[in-house]
Structure formats: C-alpha cells, structure tokens
Amino acid sequence: MKILFNNLSKKSRQRLTLSIAFLGICSAYGQEKQQDSTKVEKLDEVLVRAVRVDAKSPITHSNVTKEALAKRNLGQDIPMLLNFLPSVVTTTDAGAGIGYTGIRVRGVSSQSTNITINGIPYNDAESLGTFWVNLGDFASSTESLQLQRGVGTSTNGSGAFGASINVLTDAISKDASGEISNSFGSYNTRKHTVKFSTGLMNDHIEIAGRLSNIASDGYIDRASADLKSYFLQGSYVDDNTLIKAITFGGKEVTYQSWNGLEDLDKLENDRTYNTAGEYTDNNGNLQFYDNEVDNYSQDHYQLHWNQRYDNQWSTTLGLNYTKGQGYFEQYKEDEGFDDYGLDPLDFNGDIINETDLIRRRWLDNDFYVINANANYKDDNLNLIFGGSFSHYDGDHFGEVIWAEYASQTEIRDRYYDGNSIKNDLSLFTKANYRLNEKISLYGDLQVRNVTYKTTGTTSDLVEFAVDKDFTFFNPKAGITYSLNTDNDLYFSYARANREPNRTDFESDQTIKPEQLNDFELGWRHKKNNLSFSANTYFMFYNDQLVLTGESDDVGNPIRQNVDKSYRIGLELEAIIPITPKLTLQPNMTISANKVDELSLSFDGESQNLSNTDISFSPSLVAANAIVFQPLENLQMSLLSKYVGEQFMSNTEAKSSKLDSYFINDFNINYTLKTDSIFDAIVFSGLVNNIFNVKYVSNGYYYTYDDSWSNPGSIATIEGAGFYPQATTNFLVGVTLKF
Template identity: 25%
Template sequence: MFNFNKGLFKMGKFYFLIALIALNYSFASAELAESRDSLRAFKTPSITISTNRAEERRSPVPFAQITVSEVERKHTLKDLPMMLSELPSILAFSESGGGVGYSNLTMRGFNQRRIAVLVNGVPQNDPEDHNMYWINFPDIASSVDNIQVQRGAGLSNFGFPAIGGSINLETSNFTVQPGATLETGVGFQQFGDNYEQNTSKYSIQASSGIIDDKYAVYARLSRINSFGYRDVSWARLDGYFLGFARFDGNLTTQINIFGGPFADGLAYNGLPKSYIKDKNLRRNNYNFWMYDSTGENVSWITVRRKQEIENFSQPHYEMLNDWKITDNVTLKSTLFFYSGKGFYDFDGTGWMDKNNFRLTPENGFPADVKDPENPIIRAFVYNRQGGWIPRLQLQHDNGTLTLGGELRIHRSEHWGKIRYADNLPANFNPDYKFYSYNGERDIFSFFAREEHNLSDNLILTGEIQTVLHSYRITNEKAGINYTKYINIDGDTVGNGGDLFNIHYFFVNPRLGINYNLDDKSNIYSFVAYTSREPRMKNLYDASSSYTGKKPLFKGEKMPDGSVRYDFSQP
C-alpha cells in the first residue's frame, strides 16, 4: 500500500532531446552477411531478451553494435569500457591506469550516471547514486553474445533514463556442439623506460551443447590479476557465469547466475595535470593533494596507504522467458535479483577528529577523549534489488504494439566504522558504528510502443512511458543515537523511522520516423522527452553526515536557531 501524501509528487530534472535528421548508408555485402551468419550457425535458439534493442533500417535511433566475433577477437582481460571506447562518441579511462579494475566511460560528453546500462534487459546502474560499476561482473565480455550502443534517448523504455545513451549487453554462449576452452595469458605494460609483466588471466569455459534436443548449459570461471600502473592500484577479479536454457515448443526459458568477488587497491583520485608527461610522477597515487595560492604548484600531498583497499561481491540471478502464445502474440518476462555486499577502507588522517567519529559523551565516551591518529575508516554497503519486467508484443497487419511494465524494489544498508587508529579510547569497541542508515527505492513503470508501417519503406514509431519513483532514508543513527529532525509542522521525524519519503512521477513520450530510400540507405529522425530522478545524495548525503552534511530540503530557521525542514520540497 502506498500513501501519496499531498505535496510529495515532485518533478525532477528533465531533458528535452531532439535528434537531427540522420542519413544512414549500409554497405553490407552478401559475402559479409553470409560470413556473419556462418559465425552464428552453431548457436542454439536464442531469447530476444529486450524490447530496447534497435533494428537496422527500422528504428529511428543512431546505434552501433559489437558482434560476438568482434568481442572474441578484441577482448583479452581489460575492462569492457576499454573495448566500448572504440565506438563513436565514447571515451574511457582506467583509474589504475592499467585497464583492469575500476574503469569509467563517457558518451557524448555525459558520464556514466547519465548512461543507461542493461545486461539481458536488466538495469545495472546503482539505484541510489546512478553510477555504473563495471567491476561488479568481471570478465563479462567473455560471455557476451552481442553489445548494442544507442546514442541519445534511444529506445530505453524501462530502467534508468538514457540521457547520454544506452548500452545493451546480451549474454549467451550456448552452442550446439559440446566443448571446453582453457585460456591463460600474461600482459606487459611500460613503466618508465622498461616493460614489466603486470597482468595475468586464467579462464575456463564449458558448454554442454544441446541435450535431448531441449536443454543447454554453459559455465565460465575466470581470474584476472593486475598490479596496476599507478602505485598500490592492484586488482584481483574473480568472475563466474552459469547459464541454463530450456527450449520447448512455444516457450524458451533461460536462467543466468553471474558476478564475481573482487578486491583492489583504491586509486580514484586524479593527479595534477603537470604530472602527465613525467613517466615517474604520473604513476603516483594520492588520496589527497592541493595546489598553492598560485594554482600552479602542488603544495600538499598525502600518499595512498596500502591499507586503503576494497572488497565487494554482487551476484546476479535472472530468469528470462519467451512465450509465443499465438502466431501474433508473444509474452516476454524478466525476473531478476541481485545483492551486493562489501566495504572499502580509506584514510582519515588529517581531516577526521573525535567529533567526526562521534566519540562524544552522548555516545558513551568520556569528555576527555583525544582525536584518533592515523585512522583507517571502513565504509560498508549491502544492496539488494529485485524486480520483474514483463512485455507483451502484439503483431498486427501494419506493425507491432508492445505493452510492458517494470517493478523494481531496492533496499540498502550503510555504515561506517574505525577499522584501525592509534590513540583510541580505552576499551574501544571495534564494532562501534559512527554512522548508519538504510536506503529504500521503489520504481513502478508502464510503457507502450507502436511500430507502425505507414508503407513498405516508411516506419513510424511512437512510445510513451509513465514512471513513479519513491525515495526513503530510515533508521539513521549518529553513533548509538537515532537522528532527529523537525519538519515544517513542528513534528519530529527520523528517530528510528522514515526521515523522508518522497515521490517523483514522470511521463516520457518519444516519436520517430524512418524512411528507407533504397536497399542501401535510409533516413530517420526522432524527438524525445526524457526525465531523470535525482540521486539519493541530492536529497541527503547520509554517508557523509559525520562531516556536517544535512538534508537538502527547504528549511525555515526558527528564532531559537533551529531549522524546520519541509521534507516534501527538495
């Protein structure tokens, strides 16, 4: 049951995207088409896992594809963004400098928070901060069958808003013939004037082939090691993928389990621009640095400590179904669940004191407690997300009507502890959490798309999506005490319950047209209105509350100096 209180429906940031008329030429020869077909001839029957995929000469969106043969030729051990950077409008960089670990990309100048990423039609961006963490499924490229990149609003009618574009990955390594592949290799990178071995990969894959004309199983295990290019930016990535498929007459079912635990050394801060051309300086890894008053000379640095590490694991579980009810009616269903649990340890030296750590009398500590020295802070997160995405496709004389929905439920737990420090209070409890809270996100969406053949060469595509987002932060504590705030009505909120519960409702229409000039060229155009909900920290950065962060809602300062918040008005 949902309580839609007055004032809690808010319109967030929105974007109006217009694609200029684009002219597309296709020069695929019959020989090339035959070659590509032969590469896929040994695949089992496939599941069309997403209604978000564009079709050449039908869909009015700019897109590019990487086929399985291209993936097999290009992929070794580097993160997927490195391969995607070969496509138009995409740039990628590696935090470690070695292409293994944390890698990020931009599309059309937009960062990953504005790029929708789907694996088998399942949204992958983090529901709270919108970022995309490719490291959560190491070596996924080894199990990819096809990658499609759409630029702009595209055909993303569920999942996260595609402002910069969308990236759709399809996995399937089921083959008709059984077989196994063992792969091992090492990589070298230039350090100064020398080349050194700094990466390695070990992988085994196996496919059962078709069993009893009905079943297929595929499995992969892999490990990728990297010392990193920058100091203490190592990574150890363990990846796994297990797929099971059943092919019935009118029903196809696929179950996938994939992910991989990983550990790495933190390297997320950049370096001064002047370091780029110096072969030694550019390998440094600082957790903090700053310029002097001139803005040209580096006046202060803090070197990254070896104890600043991360451990995380996010297994993915999904069940995909294609049910051909009649010749003209098909039901597609995606059920999924994934959970991520882990921590990262970072240096608190020089900027954290006893008050930040909440080592205060109200939390049971003596008044004469001293500031901890050389602290290492552990930040923990535990995410769970599950959902269902059904789509009903209705074929008619003039095209296809698709009706669908999306239900996603996200829950998270966050806390921070002192992992290590000198000068701690006597009998300090190492399990003491100086901040903790729970985050909650619910997403409900309905969409409809009509792809209408106005003539043999002219296709009109119209679409509308309605989506409701809800945000909550609850159970927030500062030390051992629940946090409390006063709302605009003078009532206490928080105190172990919801700090806020706010909703965003959007309507996103799209309209496009494609005209095939001849058998080699086509022209298309589209217009789209896309809305994007805020990140959780745009409402309240609860993970940084110990540094003085407050809820980012409209407030009224009272004569006694207190603030009353209107938690319906961010």
C-alpha cells in the same frame, strides 16, 4: 574516493526483469552490417527485444557482436572494448583499463547511461552510475550488445540522458564445447578463463558456464585489481518456449587509485604516483597502508521465460535478484573524535581528541525486479507493451576497525548508519508500424513512478531524511523513410525525465529532476560492403544535472541543476572497403555542448556566466580502424582515437582544462585450425598506446572558500586532480577451443 563510494552504492543494485530484443550483425569493431531479413529470430534474442532497436529504426545505435568483442578481450573492462565506437570517451583510474573504468557518450557521464543485462537494469539504484569492476571478464559471457545514443528506448531502469547499453548474455549452443583462455601483459596483468557448454541434451536442455580471474598491478602505483567472476546458465528450449535460469557475479578487490594527482610536478615527472594509503609513521617516515582497498562482491540471479503462442503473439517474463555487499577501507591520520561520535579521553589531565584510525565504509544492498512484456507482430506492425517494477533496499554504515586511541568504541560499532528504500514502477507501450514500402513509423509511451526514502545519518554524522515521489511521462516518436534499397532517412523525438541521485540530495535537498528533449535526424546508406551514416542530434535540457567537477568528502561527484543547456552535434561513421583485404572504419563527432547561463559565487561576489562549455564534453571525438586481413584466419588492426580538449568545470576555468590527445592501438588475431584435441587455437595480441603518448583522460576540479584560515579576507581557492593513463603497454593471449 568519489568513484569508490559511488561504486559501492551502485553495486547494491539487484534486479528482477523481463525483456525482449533484436541482435544485429557487426564488423570487427562495432559497425553494424545489414541484417539478413530471412533470418529467423532466435529465442535468445527475444530476451532483449523490449530494449533494442533494429537496423531500420529511427534510433541512433551501434551493434557489437561476440566475435568483435573477442578480438580485444584480453582482460580490459567492457568500456575499453567500446572505446572506438562513435561519440565514446573512456577512462580508467588505474590507467590500464582494468579495475575502475568509465564511459561517456556525447559528453554525458555514466550516471546518465542506462545499462541493462538481458533487459534487467544494472545501474545502481541510488548513484545511478555503473561499476563495471563488478563484472570482471563479462565480455566473455556476452553474446552481443547494442549502444544507443541519445534517449534511445530505455524501457527499464533509470532514464538514458546520453546513451543506453543493452547487453545480451551467451546464447544457447546446440553443440558441446569447451574453451580455455589465458592472457598476460604489462603491469603483471593476467586473465584466466575457462568456459564450457554441454550443448543441447535431448534436444532441449543446455548447461553452460564460465570461471574467470583477472589480476593486474595497474599502471598507477599499487593500483592493483583482483577480479574473480563466474557465469552459469541452465536453459530449456523447444520450438515455442525458452526458459533460462542464469546466475553471474563475482568479487573484486582493488587498491584505491581514485585520488588522482593534484601535484602538477608529479603529473609531469612521477605520473604513476598514488596518494591513496599515504601516511606518516611515528618516526616521521612516509608509509603506505597496504590494505587501502575496495572489497566488494555482487551476485545476480535471473530467470527468463519466453513463450511464443503463434506466429504473432509472444510473451516474456523476467525475474532478477541481486545481492551486493562490501566496503572500502582507509587509513586516516589525526581524525577528530567528533567525526566519529567519540568522547575525548583524559590521560592525567591531557585531553586527547584526535587519533589515527582505520575505517571501513559499507554498503549492504538487495535489489529485486520483475518485468513482463507481451509482443504482437505481423507483416506491418510490431507492438510491445508491458511493465517493470523494482525494489531496492540498501544499508550504508561505517566501522572503525582500529584506532590508536579507541575511546568508548566496541567491536563492530557503527559510527554512522543509514538506510535507503527505492521503488521504481514503469508501464510502456511501443510500436513499429510499416505504413507502406517507403515509410515506417515508431512510437513509444512510458509512464514511470519513482519513490525514494532515506533514514539514518550520512558518513558526516548528519541526519539524512529524504522522502520523494516522482511521476514522469516519457513519450518517443519517429519516422523512417526509405529513398531506395540503399538509402534511409530517419527522424525521431524523445523526451526523458530523470530523478536526482543520492549524492545530489546529500548536497542539496531542494535539487530538481532533469528533463531532456532529444531530436535525432539521420541518413543511412549501404551498398554492397560500403556503408555510411550521418546523424545530427539536438539535445535540449531543462534543469540538467551537470557535473561541477567537484567531489564530496568521500569522492562522489557533485552535480548541480542548470536551468537551460543543450548539446548539438553531428555524428559520422562509415565502413569503407579499400580492397577485399583492407577496410577503413572511421567515425567522428563534432558538437557544441553549452550552459546557457550559470550563477556562482567567486571571491565573495556573485557572477553570472553564459554560453560556457558543459563539463567533460569535448567538441571533437574521432576514431578509426584500419583493418587488414591478408588471410582468412589472420587479421591486423590499427585503432586510432582522438579526443579534443575539454573542461572539468562548467566555468571553463583554465586550471580545469584537459588537453586533447591522440592515441593508437594495434590488435592482431590469428586462428589456427587443428584436427587434434582442439578445434582451433586462437592467438591474440594488443599493443595499447603504441606511440607512448602521456595523456590524461579524466580528473576533477574544485573550489573552496579559504576565508576561515585568513579571518577578515575573502579568498576562493581552486584546485584540480588528474588521472594519468598508461603509456605503451601490451597484452597477449592464447585461447584453446575444443
């Protein structure tokens, strides 16, 4: 439930923006290759320059190309396609990578990962999280993306406290083309995609688009997903001008599966069991409500104008509006009238104050952004400066659409109703300066002001009034030293400040913003086709907002301030050619993630814990891809992932422990070139978890005081829920290109 309500909140985000960027070239699974320095930067790439870095930057990053995404793009969400990048841990509620999915980088949740699309912030303005379920098949419209670890260069949107993911949508195509893609697999999964491009008409204008439908029954019982999405862009380009009008979005209907499993016997013997929608009918029979769903639509409208004035100056303007609207629906048994503002009923002296009912909890949001950047570039200096302003207006309300005993309700009555307004203004300047042939300097200064105001009531019918104003100064600096043509050393420092989210304020209105000081020290080596990099990070927090593992009554994750905490780690990654046809692509992260001191109450006593693990932060994460290409048009890959044990609480409670797991996937791609109707036919196959491992990648932990049921006693009850992931499953697909 927590995930859904957050999801709804986030979905409400809308954006107006402008940006600029650099695109790297990647191997099949995300490892960066050397960029050709003679390559002329495409105008498309300029759209994300403000939020991206290049291969020589002192920022730790990985680039992923369209070609790399396409090899495994058979219906799963973008987080699953990034699963084998360094320091990444992914999870999915429905168990098979379609529907509600999440990504953590360096142990940090999605609420601390800054997401932009063409430089436009995508994170939800209130929850700060990201709901990829609203972007069904978005990988099919992605030209490239860059994952930055640490604070990175998050210029627009909420600050990054673990990572940034910067997405660039499809580039302009000179040639007309079409594409039909269909895939099928386990759990009745299917994906259908149609794409087209007119190519450049009259050498200046292109229209391109995509329609997609992804559906799956899910690994977990009834955890179905029906994701309909679209992407349409019209572009004008000449030697110095690029104008893009883009609209994308879609509608998702997913059966709820965010409850997880608290019954350990079921986790062992009936791990696909789903408690969502469960109720007992009048005859005492167990039933499941057939419409226990999340139903949400989100539409984005972007306008980008990039203008190049000469060889040195260019500007970019971006505007965005996003409309989000939807609800989640639940069947609830024996609900108290007081919880819905209803009056008790008197039937011939019998007082009725409870009822079975069906409720919908709505979000209706509008989000606007405007970004403007200017760029000066010569042989030694690359300077970008600009600003961004966003406005979010979101309504939260609930309706009872059916009740066994309806009391005084009328159709479309709102039993709670609230509104939130959030404004976000940021100004930044950043520069790369080549001091000499050996040394390059990097600097980035940002000032960000956030105002957040709420009115009305929460879903608990409690008045919710927040009026906060935050001003943050976020400096960044770094240096890159080239030992020779094959080796670079780099060091960077970045400070980030970030405001609490809506759920934080609901649980504690005295909660404080968090601050991160991030130090990165690394070495990059590349010679011919061999590359290796090592990066050490030191992330020191003040008042870090860490997940407690608990959830509120609608499933939103609860966080708390921790005075002092840190994450220290070593990241290693490489591309190792064994033969011209066989390549290894390993990566590994070893880390320590600790809370210096934590105060809590347990069984009525105050306790102080020190040096405990931060929740959801495994100390070892490793991955490897063995890529075998016996023919130019045939590639096979064995993809391996290890995630060490982790705790879902900050107290290292035994009941909150998630065991380590090691899984392997197999991916195959074959391209058949033809001279007939189609230019090429691409066959793809993916077998996930080939060794049928029964593992859990996510969950929640909670405690509560049970003294109310045992007057005079003090008892703290612990509990945990787990999200089982799919055993062996497969996807196969065919793409027709013409």
